[in-house]
Amino acid sequence: RKEVEQDPGPFNVPEGATVAFNCTYSNSASQSFFWYRQDCRKEPKLLMSVYSSGNEDGRFTAQLNRASQYISLLIRDSKLSDSATYLCVVNMHNFNKFYFGSGTKLNVKP
Amino acid sequence: NAGVTQTPKFQVLKTGQSMTLQCAQDMNHEYMSWYRQDPGMGLRLIHYSVGAGITDQGEVPNGYNVSRSTTEDFPLRLLSAAPSQTSVYFCASSYSGGADGYTFGSGTRLTVV
Numbered sequence: 227r228k229e230v231e232q233d234p235g236p237f238n239v240p241e242g243a244t245v246a247f248n249c250t251y252s253n254s255a256s257q258s259f260f261w262y263r264q265d266c267r268k269e270p271k272l273l274m275s276v277y278s279s280g281n282e283d284g285r286f287t288a289q290l291n292r293a294s295q296y297i298s299l300l301i302r303d304s305k306l307s308d309s310a311t312y313l314c315v316v317n318m319h320n321f322n323k324f325y326f327g328s329g330t331k332l333n334v335k336p
Numbered sequence: 337n338a339g340v341t342q343t344p345k346f347q348v349l350k351t352g353q354s355m356t357l358q359c360a361q362d363m364n365h366e367y368m369s370w371y372r373q374d375p376g377m378g379l380r381l382i383h384y385s386v387g388a389g390i391t392d393q394g395e396v397p398n399g400y401n402v403s404r405s406t407t408e409d410f411p412l413r414l415l416s417a418a419p420s421q422t423s424v425y426f427c428a429s430s431y432s433g434g435a436d437g438y439t440f441g442s443g444t445r446l447t448v449v
Contacts, residue, residue, distance in 0.1 A: 234376070260437045269426055269440035270379070313378070315437070323394060324369070324438065328378035 229253065230316050232327035240335050243304050247330045249314030250296045259290055261299050262313040264329065270313055273299075304334045338362050342427050342441035349417040349448045357412040357444050359427030367430040368410040369394070369438065370402065372423040379426065385410055417448045 232249045239245045251259075259276035274281065276288040276297050287300040297316075301308055314327035343358045361368065369384040371394075381394030383402040391402050399421060401413040410429075414421060424445050428438035 230378070262437075269442050271440070272437040275437065323381055323384060325381070325395075326371070326379040328376055 228327075229325045230314055230327040232314050232330045234328060234330060236331040236333050238333045238335060239304055241304055241306060243334075244300065244302045245304055245332065246298055246300045247312055247314075247332075248296050248298050249316075249327050249330075250294075251314075251316040251325075252295070253316070254292070254295060256316045258317040258324075259288075259297050260315040260324075261286075261288055261297075262315055262326075264311045264313055266310075270326075273312070301332075304332075306334050306336065308332060309334045340427055340429050340439055340441035342425075342444050344444060345442065346445050347447070349414070349446065351417060351419060351448060353417050355414050355417065357414070357425055357427075357446075359410045359412065359441060360408050361410075361427075361429040361439075362408065363429060363431070363439070364407060365429035365431050365439075366407065367432070367438075368404070369428045370400070370410070370412045371426045371428065372396065372421075373426060373443075374423050382412065382425075414446075419448045422446060422448045 261273040262270040263273045264270040276290045280289045285302045289298045311329040311331045313329045340361045366387045370382040371379040373379045380396050385391045385404040424443050426443050427441040430438045
């Protein structure tokens with residue numbers, strides 16, 4: 227079983243739609259959680275951290291559910307520019323080692 | 337600020353050759369890591385460092401060596417390249433390790449033939 231699992235997609239949605247991704251992790255002792263965005267043939271870039279209380283940044287909302295060991299990302303009012311792969315990232319075993327999911331691909335269509 | 341700089345951007349090696357992927361950051365970050373990214377596998381941690389002189393293994397360390405003689409530089413050495421090491425390699429750095437995520441370099445695309 228992978229440490230971090232994501233639905234690979236692709237999620238094909240029209241502009242303006244709301245879309246949600248989930249990510250499950252295996253280690254209940256994980257402490258830090260992030261969502262990264264990766265454009266085709268580019269490096270991953272930090273989108274947002276995920277806090278226990280949840281957090282929101284504009285159209286993006288991230289939630290953490292420790293009991294069920296998953297994190298989620300909600301994108302409202304999707305834009306064409308949101309088309310990318312979204313990577314779930316969790317730290318495991320110690321604070322300095324981060325484990326990435328294989329990513330969920332989002333295609334926003336006109 | 338240049339951020340995290342990786343060189344080369346592209347490389348083709350023959351099986352058995354060795355080479356060093358360079359990574360440098362100018363943000364005075366203590367934490368640095370090397371990842372490889374393969375289709376369907378996500379990014380996998382190869383080696384990481386929490387400061388100059390300190391390195392440790394990640395998920396897939398076999399066939400790779402690292403050293404950290406300065407805060408700025410964290411080179412990754414392939415000892416004897418194999419086709420299974422064909423991948424995209426990313427170097428990343430962080431000021432505080434876990435709390436604020438990592439900044440990535442633009443990657444090195446390596447093909448071993």
